[in-house]
Amino acid sequence: MIAADFDYARPSSLREALGLLERPGAVPLAGGQSLLPLLADRSVVADLLVDIGRLAELRRVARDRDWLVIGAGATLAAVMTAEAAKPVPLLAEALRSVGSAAIRNRGTLVGNLVSASPNSELSVAMVALDARFVLRHRTGDREVAAADFFLGPHRTVLTAGELVTELRIASPTASRALGGFAEVSVRAGAPPLCCVAVVLAVDETAAITDVRVAAGGITGAPARWHEAEAALRGHPLSENVARLAQCGEPSLVLSLDLPEAAYARDVLPVLTRRAVAAAATRFIPNPQPGIQP
Numbered sequence: 300m301i302a303a304d305f306d307y308a309r310p311s312s313l314r315e316a317l318g319l320l321e322r323p324g325a326v327p328l329a330g331g332q333s334l335l336p337l338l339a340d341r342s343v344v345a346d347l348l349v350d351i352g353r354l355a356e357l358r359r360v361a362r363d364r365d366w367l368v369i370g371a372g373a374t375l376a377a378v379m380t381a382e383a384a385k386p387v388p389l390l391a392e393a394l395r396s397v398g399s400a401a402i403r404n405r406g407t408l409v410g411n412l413v414s415a416s417p418n419s420e421l422s423v424a425m426v427a428l429d430a431r432f433v434l435r436h437r438t439g440d441r442e443v444a445a446a447d448f449f450l451g452p453h454r455t456v457l458t459a460g461e462l463v464t465e466l467r468i469a470s471p472t473a474s475r476a477l478g479g480f481a482e483v484s485v486r487a488g489a490p491p492l493c494c495v496a497v498v499l500a501v502d503e504t505a506a507i508t509d510v511r512v513a514a515g516g517i518t519g520a521p522a523r524w525h526e527a528e529a530a531l532r533g534h535p536l537s538e539n540v541a542r543l544a545q546c547g548e549p550s551l552v553l554s555l556d557l558p559e560a561a562y563a564r565d566v567l568p569v570l571t572r573r574a575v576a577a578a579a580t581r582f583i584p585n586p587q588p589g590i591q592p
C-alpha cells in the first residue's frame with residue numbers, strides 16, 4: 300500500500316518542533332524505521348510528520364554528573380559505541396541483539412522505546428536499569444520511570460504534543476553493580492520471543508543486596524519478576540541456580556496479544572538463570588569505582 304498524504308516539517312529547534320506538534324494529526328518522526336512502514340500500510344495516519352531526527356540538541360550521549368544521558372536523536376549505533384555508555388555494558392549487550400547494523404544506524408533508542416514493542420530487548424533493559432524518561436510538552440516537562448512508561452503493547456504514557464527528549468540512567472555509584480542479559484528468538488536479529496535483563500548490586504562477599512529482574516514477551520509490557528528478585532535478594536550470587544529453582548512458576552499474567560506468551564513464561568526461569576550467570580561473570584572482588592551493569 301501507499302501511505303496517505305501528509306505534510307512534512309523539519310524544525311530547526313526543539314522549541315519549534317514542540318510548536319508544530321501542537322497541530323492536530325502531527326506525529327514525531329525520528330529514524331523512521333518503525334513509523335514509515337506503519338504509514339505505508341496505513342495502520343498509522345498522520346497529517347504532519349515533524350522530523351526531529353536532525354536536531355543536534357537531541358543527539359547527545361553523555362555523562363551528566365551521576366547520570367548517563369541519552370538524547371532522543373541518538374541512534375542505536377551511537378549509543379552502542381559511545382564512550383559515555385561504556386560503564387553500563389548491559390546497554391550494549393541488549394543493543395547487539397536488536398535488528399541489523401542498517402536498522403541500528405538509522406533507528407533511535409527512544410524511537411524503539413516509544414514504539415513499545417512488547418518484547419523489545421531495550422524496553423526490558425530500561426526497566427532493569429530503572430531508567431528515567433524526560434518528557435517535554437510546550438507547557439512543561441515531566442519525568443517518568445521506565446516501569447511506568449509502558450502501558451501495554453504499543454501503548455505508553457505519552458500524550459498528544461509530548462516528546463521524549465532524553466533518557467537518564469543512573470551512573471555507577473556503588474561499584475559492585477552487575478548486569479546481564481539473555482534472550483531467545485527464532486533467528487539472530489529478530490525480535491525475541493522472550494528476553495530478560497537483570498541488574499544486581501552485590502557486596503564484597505558477592506552476596507546480592509539488591510536486584511531487578513525485568514522480562515519481555517509475556518505480559519504485553521516489560522514486567523518485573525518479583526518472585527525471582529525476592530528469592531535472590533540477600534543470598535550469595537553463587538547460589539542463584541538453587542534460589543531461582545525455588546520460585547516455582549512465574550505468576551506473571553499472559554498477554555492475550557502475544558501468541559507466544561505462554562512459551563515466554565515457560566522459558567523465563569532459564570533465561571533469568573543465564574542473565575544472572577552473565578552478570579556473575581562480571582563480579583570483581585575489588586573493582587575500580589565506576590563500572591556498572
Ligand SMILES: Cc1cc2nc3c(=O)[nH]c(=O)nc-3n(C[C@H](O)[C@H](O)[C@H](O)COP(=O)(O)OP(=O)(O)OC[C@H]3O[C@@H](n4cnc5c(N)ncnc54)[C@H](O)[C@@H]3O)c2cc1C
Nearest residue numbers: 329330331332333334371398406407410411419463489490
Ligand atoms: C527489520 C527490523 C528489525 C528489528 N529488530 C528489532 C529487534 O530485534 N528488537 C527490537 O527491540 N526492535 C527491533 N526493531 C525496531 C527498531 O529498533 C525500531 O524500528 C527503531 O529503533 C525505531 O526508531 P526510529 O528512530 O526509527 O523511530 P521512528 O520510526 O521514527 O518512530 C517510532 C515511533 O516513535 C515515535 N517517536 C520517535 N521519537 C520520538 C520522541 N522523541 N518522542 C515521542 N515520540 C517519538 C514516532 O512518532 C513513532 O510513533 C526492528 C526494526 C526493523 C525494521
